[in-house]
Amino acid sequence: MPVETNGRKITRDDLQAAFNRAIGETHETAKAAIPGVLVIAGAAALGVVTVAYLLGRRGGRNDSAVVEIRRL
Numbered sequence: 001m002p003v004e005t006n007g008r009k010i011t012r013d014d015l016q017a018a019f020n021r022a023i024g025e026t027h028e029t030a031k032a033a034i035p036g037v038l039v040i041a042g043a044a045a046l047g048v049v050t051v052a053y054l055l056g057r058r059g060g061r062n063d064s065a066v067v068e069i070r071r072l
Helices: 012-063
Strands: none
């Protein structure tokens, strides 16, 4: 991909400025996405805890012992 330089050499400062612009845009995009990611992660964690709780209740109900008391 050809790059227009207008007949001048590309200096280290030019490269550093271009990298800083690219990295700055990436950081802004990442910071904007953080709240959405946190909401999704929280919902997933709540779902896992709920499923584990419900499965534990069901297992406890099926495996619970029946105690019979008899008088002699």
